Amino acid sequence: MRILVLQFIPSVRGRRVPRFEPQLATLVSLLERREHSVSLAGFARFELPRIKSALAQGLPQLVYADISAVCADTARRTLEYIERHEFLPIVAGGAFPTVDPDAALSLPGVQAAAVGEPDASLVTYLERIKDPAVGQVVSGVWLRDERGTTRPELPVLVEDLNSLPFAHRDLFDYAEHVRRTAQIEIAIGRGCPQRCAYCLNDRLAKLYTGRGTWVRRRAPGNILAEITHLRQRYPGVRLVRFLDHMFGLDDEWLTHFLTTYTRQCDLPFRCHLRANATPAETIRQLAAAGCQITDVEVISGSNFIREEIFQMDLSNEQIQDLFAWLKEADIRSRAIVYLGAPYESEASLDETRRLLLHIRPDAVDIRPYHPWPGTPARELCREQGWLHARGEERFHLGRGGLDLPVCRPNIVAAFIRRLRAELPVVLDEPWWRRWSIASRTALGQVLQRRRL
């Protein structure tokens, strides 16, 4: 079957869409393994010419819409066009249908919504759809027809992630990504043992209660095999970026992984760390294995917001210790901060500034807080009447999603501008990137002079 995958995903720091996302990319690999012909287009906003072009090039028999939790409006407008002009079956999946399957089924033209991880359910559903004589009820795939809505239970989780094919990358224009960044992105697993209230993980973990192990990690050998494969396929890789927040949250797995990594891979890497679960010894291990950059979610300088509201179980002392150890180990750090969070005040904004000035990360990523659909923090904000009336639209404009009476959006926006001016917002390019950009520029100038 010819399947057109539409990825609805927000634009992040100017990165292009479609954008590599491990679960969607693994689904594409599984579909190709079943000999479906897959084309892909990404949308951060409604773009009619690109929709027409994707339909004309892919000539699909079915559309699969992978919808981020903050892209429902873009998806609605796009699917409305397809429903009116193409009469194609449309299946929705991704975070939005997982959080609100009924709302996904009410999008124009959508006849089925895959809830949760689509590997086990969607591939089977798409096989069955080919033969209308076969019953189409598949675990995890909600259906809507004239008789009403069918809501089957979720399938059990795929526990052996090593059994899945490597994530597909070519359709995401990955050669260009590697050319621009010299990095490859790797997912080491799925799920997370922590329960931050601003994150969807809590909701997903509850959804899968009784359906298998939630936190799953790939075997080190399987990850290293993917890295080797990617280095051969996309020359010029200089850094491996591990995407998962739970990268360092299992000592035994991490030690095994770092030993394997050091033996089999000579590339430096970048990873996420949680300051409430990273002892000094782990930092030393990471440095010895080639860790050069870490991303740490500091989130707020207010203990109250971090611990009571966002349930991060993370103290100021743990944050200060972690950043001090990273400096000692010569590992660069990027601190991620949300401003305009529930219960934010001018005092808590100042606390965040003081903490950042104290820990001095190499870069800060300061984001206006957006209450992500499906999270406990959003529910709190809804109950308190703090959700901004133009929430999703504001997210795409880079503005906060709350309107707090004691800390209005204009105060938060001014504070964000101030902090971004005070602190470094980008990590310096490492020497090999500076060198390669400089040498490419010099070479280009020489060639141009010769042509003249």
Ligand code: SF4
């Ligand atoms: S550590 Fe990251 S992935 Fe895990 S619950 Fe917190 S925000 Fe979510």
